[in-house]
Amino acid sequence: MSPAARTLCSLIVETWSRPHTIGYVDALEERNTISHGGLPTQDKEAVDRWRNSAQAATDALTKFIADSGGLHVSNNVMHIGSTPIWPLLIPSGETALLFHSWRNGKPPSYILVGAAAPPVELPDESATSVLRNLLEAPRSQRYQQLHLLIQSIKSDIEGLTADDTNATFEYLRDGQISLEWTQRTSSNDVPRSEVFRVAADNQRQWRDPRNEWVSYSAFIRDIVNWGVVVRRLHTRFDKIYDDDHIEAQRIASESKMLQIPNDIRTKFRPQVLLGADIAEGIDDTTDLSKALDDAARSTAGLPQVFFLTGEAGIGKTYNLLEMTKARHQAVSNDNNIDVPIFLYISCAGRSLQTFAEIVNSEVVNTQNLNFDSVLALCRNGLLVVVIDGFDELIEGAGYNDAYKVLAPTIERLGDRGVLIVSARSSYLANQYRSSLRKREHAVGYTSARHTVLELERWTPTEVDSLFKANPHWRKLRPLLTKEDLALLGVPFFSRMFNSYAATIKTAPATIDLHAVLIDGYLDREIGKLEPSTKDEITTDILHTVFREIAGLIYESTSASVTQVEFEDAASYALGIELSDSRHRALAARMSVLCGLSVTGEQGSIGFRFEHDLFYESFLASYIVQQFFESTNYSRCADFLNRGALGDKTIEDLVANHRPEVLHTLEAAVARCVVDSYLRQNCSALAGHLLSSGESRHIAVIESCDLQEVRVSPDTADTSISLVNCKLAAVHTPMRAHISLSECSIGQLQISAISAVSSTLSIDGSTSIDELVITSDGSGVRYFATQRHIWPELDRLGVTGAQDRIVENVASSSRSPIEEFAEAALTRMLQREEYFFVVQKSNRIPGENTPKGLYKPKSQEWAAITSAALDSEVANSKPLNASGPAKLVVTFNYPLNVILRGRHQEDVRRFWEKLTAKP
Numbered sequence: 001m002s003p004a005a006r007t008l009c010s011l012i013v014e015t016w017s018r019p020h021t022i023g024y025v026d027a028l029e030e031r032n033t034i035s036h037g038g039l040p041t042q043d044k045e046a047v048d049r050w051r052n053s054a055q056a057a058t059d060a061l062t063k064f065i066a067d068s069g070g071l072h073v074s075n076n077v078m079h080i081g082s083t084p085i086w087p088l089l090i091p092s093g094e095t096a097l098l099f100h101s102w103r104n105g106k107p108p109s110y111i112l113v114g115a116a117a118p119p120v121e122l123p124d125e126s127a128t129s130v131l132r133n134l135l136e137a138p139r140s141q142r143y144q145q146l147h148l149l150i151q152s153i154k155s156d157i158e159g160l161t162a163d164d165t166n167a168t169f170e171y172l173r174d175g176q177i178s179l180e181w182t183q184r185t186s187s188n189d190v191p192r193s194e195v196f197r198v199a200a201d202n203q204r205q206w207r208d209p210r211n212e213w214v215s216y217s218a219f220i221r222d223i224v225n226w227g228v229v230v231r232r233l234h235t236r237f238d239k240i241y242d243d244d245h246i247e248a249q250r251i252a253s254e255s256k257m258l259q260i261p262n263d264i265r266t267k268f269r270p271q272v273l274l275g276a277d278i279a280e281g282i283d284d285t286t287d288l289s290k291a292l293d294d295a296a297r298s299t300a301g302l303p304q305v306f307f308l309t310g311e312a313g314i315g316k317t318y319n320l321l322e323m324t325k326a327r328h329q330a331v332s333n334d335n336n337i338d339v340p341i342f343l344y345i346s347c348a349g350r351s352l353q354t355f356a357e358i359v360n361s362e363v364v365n366t367q368n369l370n371f372d373s374v375l376a377l378c379r380n381g382l383l384v385v386v387i388d389g390f391d392e393l394i395e396g397a398g399y400n401d402a403y404k405v406l407a408p409t410i411e412r413l414g415d416r417g418v419l420i421v422s423a424r425s426s427y428l429a430n431q432y433r434s435s436l437r438k439r440e441h442a443v444g445y446t447s448a449r450h451t452v453l454e455l456e457r458w459t460p461t462e463v464d465s466l467f468k469a470n471p472h473w474r475k476l477r478p479l480l481t482k483e484d485l486a487l488l489g490v491p492f493f494s495r496m497f498n499s500y501a502a503t504i505k506t507a508p509a510t511i512d513l514h515a516v517l518i519d520g521y522l523d524r525e526i527g528k529l530e531p532s533t534k535d536e537i538t539t540d541i542l543h544t545v546f547r548e549i550a551g552l553i554y555e556s557t558s559a560s561v562t563q564v565e566f567e568d569a570a571s572y573a574l575g576i577e578l579s580d581s582r583h584r585a586l587a588a589r590m591s592v593l594c595g596l597s598v599t600g601e602q603g604s605i606g607f608r609f610e611h612d613l614f615y616e617s618f619l620a621s622y623i624v625q626q627f628f629e630s631t632n633y634s635r636c637a638d639f640l641n642r643g644a645l646g647d648k649t650i651e652d653l654v655a656n657h658r659p660e661v662l663h664t665l666e667a668a669v670a671r672c673v674v675d676s677y678l679r680q681n682c683s684a685l686a687g688h689l690l691s692s693g694e695s696r697h698i699a700v701i702e703s704c705d706l707q708e709v710r711v712s713p714d715t716a717d718t719s720i721s722l723v724n725c726k727l728a729a730v731h732t733p734m735r736a737h738i739s740l741s742e743c744s745i746g747q748l749q750i751s752a753i754s755a756v757s758s759t760l761s762i763d764g765s766t767s768i769d770e771l772v773i774t775s776d777g778s779g780v781r782y783f784a785t786q787r788h789i790w791p792e793l794d795r796l797g798v799t800g801a802q803d804r805i806v807e808n809v810a811s812s813s814r815s816p817i818e819e820f821a822e823a824a825l826t827r828m829l830q831r832e833e834y835f836f837v838v839q840k841s842n843r844i845p846g847e848n849t850p851k852g853l854y855k856p857k858s859q860e861w862a863a864i865t866s867a868a869l870d871s872e873v874a875n876s877k878p879l880n881a882s883g884p885a886k887l888v889v890t891f892n893y894p895l896n897v898i899l900r901g902r903h904q905e906d907v908r909r910f911w912e913k914l915t916a917k918p
Contacts, residue, residue, distance in 0.1 A: 008064045012057050087127035097122065102131050142175050144878055145198040149216075150177060152204075153196065155414065156379065157181060159372020160223055162189040183223060186367050194219065217380045224377065225368055227335050232366040234328045237344055241325055258498040259469040264462045266319055268308075268453040288453065289323050289339075295418045296340045296381040301837075301879040301888050303413040303448040305406070308422040310455030311647050312612035313492030316422040319455070320344065320388050340384045340418070343374065347389040355409050359385070375409070378417040391423040403435040410448045420453075424612055424646060457489030466494060473498070475507040484513040492613065496520050514617075518543075521614055537574075543618075544573035547625065549607065550618035557643050560608040616648035623653065628660040637668040641678035645685075654688045661685050665701065672703040679705060690720070701725060711736045734796070735759055740766045747772060752796060761799040769826045784823035784854065787814070815915050821864050824854040825895050835890035837879060838865050843887075863914060865889055871909035873898055 030050075034040055041047065065071050069081025078089045078096065090097040090110065097110035100119040108131050109119035150169050160183055161167060167181040172195070179194040195207040196216070204216035268288055288308075295304045310316055324342040331341045345362050356371045363369040377383035390405075406419070458466075463485055467473045480488075488494050496517050522539040548569035552561045561569070567578045609615040627636035653661055665682055672679040683704040690701070690709050702723040711720070711732040719737040729747045732738055739761045749772040750760070762768075771783040771792060783789045786804075794801035814822075828836070831852055839846050843865040845856035855861075865887075868874035873893050879886040891898065898907050 004064055004067055008060055012060060087124070087130055090122075090127075099131070102128070142198065145202065146171065146175065146177055148878070149196060149198060149204055152379070152414070153179060155412070156220060156376040157183075157223065159370050159376065160184055165189070217382055220376055220380045220382060224373055226382075228368060229366060229377075230328075230331050230335055230341060232368075233341060233343065233363075234332050236362075236365060237324060237328050240344060240346070241321055258495050259466075261462075261465045261469050264458055264465060266315065267456045269456055271452045271454065288319065289327060291453070292342075292384050292418055292420060293339050296384055298416075301415050301877075303410050303415070303417040303419070305410065305448050305450045306418070306420040307450060307452045308420055308455065309424065309452060311457075311490065312424060312616060313490045314455045314457065315491045316424075316455060317346075317388055318491070320386055320420075320422060324386060340377075340382050342384050342386050344386045344388065347387060347391075355405055375412055375417070378419075379413055381416070381418075384418045384420060387419065387421040389423070390421040407447070413448075457486065458491070458494075459489065460485065463488050470498060470501070472501050472504075476501055476504065476511060479507060479509075479511040480513065484511070487513060492611065493517060518614070518617060522546075541573045543621070545570050546609075546614070546618045547621045548572055550609075550615055551622035551626065553608075553615065554619055554622075555639070555642050563607070566607045612646060613648055616646035617652060619646070620649045620652035623649070624657060624660075627664075628657055631660075631663075633660070633663045633667040636664050637671055637678060640664070640668070640681045641671070641676055643677055645681045650681075650684050650688050654685060658689070661689065665704075669702045679703065711738065732760065739763075742766060746770065749774065750796065751775070760793075760796075762793070762804075763800055764803060769829065784826055785819050786822075787819065817860055817863055817914055818911070820855070820858065820860040821914060822899065824861070824864065825899055827852070827854040829895040829899065834895065835874075835888055837886050837888055838862075840878075840885040840887050867910050867913040870913050871906050873906045873910045 030041055030046075065080055068083070072079055073091050076091055077084050077086045078091055079085065087108070088099045092112065095113045095115070098113050100109040100111045102108040107121040107123040108127060110122050111117070111119050153169075154167065157167060162182040162184040165182040167179060170178045172178055174197075176195055176197045179192075179196065181192055181194075183190045183192050196219075197205050197207075197213070199205050199213070205213045206216050206219035208214050208218060208222070266288075268291070270291070292306065295306070298304070308316055308320070321344065324344040327339070327342045330339065331337055343359075343362070345358060347358070359371045359374055363371075363374060374383065374385070378385060406421070409419070466488065467477055488497055497513070500516050500520050519539060522542045549561055549566065552565050552569065553559070556565075571578045609618075623636065623639070627633065627639065665686060668678055668682050672682055683706055686701045686704045687706050687709070690706070690711070700721045700723060703725065704722075705726045706728070708729045709722075709727055709731065711730075721739040721741065722743055724742045726744045727746065729749065730738075730740075730745055731749045731751075733751045737759045741763045742765045745766065745768045747770045748768050752773050752775040768789055769784075771789045773781045773783075773792065773796075781792075783792050790801050790804040794805055828834070833852075836845060836853060838844055838861065843862040844859065845853055845861055847857060865874075868889060868891070869876055874889050874891045876887045876889045879888050893904070893907060897904060898910065
């Protein structure tokens with residue numbers, strides 16, 4: 001800016017930065033009232049003040065124009081002196097059109113100078129382009145930071161502001177802002193005045209009552225009365241912990257306490273599920289609390305959702321409870337400790353409630369917290385919400401609404417906050433991932449970073465240490481298979497096995513560990529009966545009862561069965577009618593063994609299994625008895641469309657009934673529509689078949705969505721045909737006989753062997769996004785463009801590759817930047833990422849980008865970023881983080897549309913701008 005222009009701006013800013021409000025009259029509201037036909041204010045003081053400000057600005061503008069050489073028209077373009085001011089002012093006959101407003105996606109609006117007429121749109125693409133560059137020029141970084149701070153404060157005080165009052169902000173000197181508001185407390189409403197700033201290191205600060213600058217989180221602690229919050233949340237959790245461990249204490253008292261050596265640690269294997277990894281990554285960790293603490297401190301620009309998953313019995317609830325207990329003790333001992341407190345919420349029996357309703361019901365007794373203030377604590381790294389049994393919350397509303405439950409909370413968190421949710425593995429694989437993917441594709445951006453933390457079994461070495469620590473196990477060690485020992489890596493199974501081993505004096509000839517676990521469960525249930533009843537009920541009868549109940553639960557898509565349904569199942573197993581008055585005593589006694597509990601708002605009686613393991617095992621038994629034994633595979637396919645099967649059900653069916661599973665897959669092909677439960681279940685069965693080491697016996701897998709297919713290098717005679725399947729990744733040796741037809745493959749990884757020709761066959765309708773070749777001699781090689789993938793496959797001897805080379809000849813004219821963009825966007829599409837982070841100064845991701853992004857230090861990223869933003873296929877926002885200024889670039893279109901949908905106007909403009917010569 002010239003000195004004269006700078007002087008002009010300073011004068012106008014000084015004039016209009018004074019308070020605009022006189023009494024109850026606000027300048028902006030007055031302008032809006034008049035522009036919509038309302039009557040002007042009669043407050044003379046306010047009108048005179050505004051008129052004087054307007055006249056001062058007019059005088060300054062007039063002087064600036066005169067000093068700069070006057071206003072004149074040259075070649076039909078308006079100039080101030082020698083400087084053209086088109087398209088802000090456009091000559092029109094004897095007068096001119098003055099720029100009024102412009103909204104992205106519409107032509108700019110102008111008003112005719114000297115005419116009392118509404119603004120009119122002027123459809124001029126060149127004017128729009130210039131205005132976009134002028135009006136979208138970034139404001140100062142300090143202003144942006146203060147603006148974002150005000151938005152954060154508004155969100156954080158929302159749940160604590162007194163009714164019928166407003167918060168008032170004002171920009172002060174030296175980059176500070178003031179806040180006047182009224183806080184609602186449990187006793188009365190309290191007027192408050194605050195001052196905030198953004199420090200030199202970009203840290204937000206609050207001036208406390210001692211007039212000292214402290215962290216912004218100290219302000220949040222102050223307004224929620226942090227000491228009281230900690231004390232009341234601790235009291236609340238103590239009751240939850242005691243209630244949840246009653247059953248565990250009972251099991252422990254029935255047998256010798258299982259001795260677990262100190263060197264056995266619970267491990268969590270992290271994997272980014274969706275969203276670019278823009279925060280510090282976490283490695284395999286044995287400290288879940290640390291992972292959550294690091295995420296809570298992060299200013300990654302997005303909320304973070306950790307999805308704790310694992311098979312039935314692995315210890316999800318146990319670990320969350322123990323972690324929360326330790327944290328409450330630490331924070332209670334030192335209220336100033338710099339770690340978040342954990343708000344543990346169990347979703348058992350919570351179906352059809354919104355997440356906000358659940359949180360409000362959980363914190364109501366604290367008296368000073370509600371859903372809004374919980375979000376404020378979460379946004380500021382003071383609290384992590386722990387949601388246990390997330391799949392139970394969804395079951396009542398339908399699995400297809402999985403992400404819908406969390407989405408409103410994630411949106412309200414904004415750019416920061418941590419949630420951790422737990423659910424069984426099958427739920428993650430079959431429901432959450434697909435629900436999340438649909439959500440992100442629908443809105444066109446990623447609203448949070450989603451990371452899976454998979455609880456891992458104890459290792460073989462750790463299981464060995466269990467045998468050393470528990471001497472009564474040793475006599476059974478020679479009878480256990482490798483698979484049995486792996487099963488003992490599941491903590492729940494180890495406890496059940498421990499109870500069994502404690503009762504064995506002499507080792508039997510053989511052990512069926514699976515039967516031992518199920519029988520142990522049934523024996524324990526019979527042990528709840530009175531002595532006079534035990535003669536009437538055997539383990540076989542109980543097995544039948546539980547099998548029928550498992551089928552009822554699955555078919556009804558409910559988490560439990562009613563008392564009537566339970567009695568019907570028991571009547572079927574016993575061969576008598578329990579509703580008959582002669583058998584009411586027996587029915588009452590059976591309700592004890594089956595652990596019926598009062599659930600539901602109306603106090604209705606419902607039965608649910610003690611553990612997912614047993615539900616999933618008995619459900620497998622139900623499927624075998626109902627469908628496999630009668631060879632009615634069509635009815636089985638219909639049945640499998642009711643809901644998602646659990647891991648144990650899948651495992652039992654594949655391990656013991658492989659031929660019947662294959663027949664069911666064949667019967668299901670015509671019914672496997674996209675997003676159906678049947679397709680999800682068939683995909684899970686097929687995936688387990690292919691990974692079980694017996695894939696040589698599979699002829700055809702059709703219409704399945706598979707995350708990862710790994711063909712063992714030992715199965716040289718494997719012959720598999722995959723038809724109309726979606727596969728995230730395929731790992732295969734050169735010599736495996738695999739046919740791919742009408743498939744969509746994210747990554748094809750081939751283990752290449754010298755002098756061995758591939759026996760892989762690919763038809764003309766199969767797409768491959770990325771090819772990875774691994775070999776002992778040349779390491780790992782990546783191919784991410786179609787021009788390079790098919791020639792490499794042809795070199796390896798893949799049948800069908802030569803035809804695809806011919807098809808792709810037309811693409812050989814692509815420029816290097818197009819090839820780079822195709823490779824980069826394809827990599828992002830495969831990783832299900834819809835945004836990336838660049839340095840604001842050069843628009844390149846740079847050196848500190850987490851692994852996975854395609855060539856992050858390449859200069860081509862600057863061209864991609866500019867073309868994406870200029871064409872509006874993407875948008876950007878500042879990343880609130882320390883260090884060099886960064887931007888989060890988020891695509892407005894699904895990446896497959898950008899890669900292949902050049903008929904879309906914005907997409908076409910993106911590729912044109914990308915390849916345009918400077």
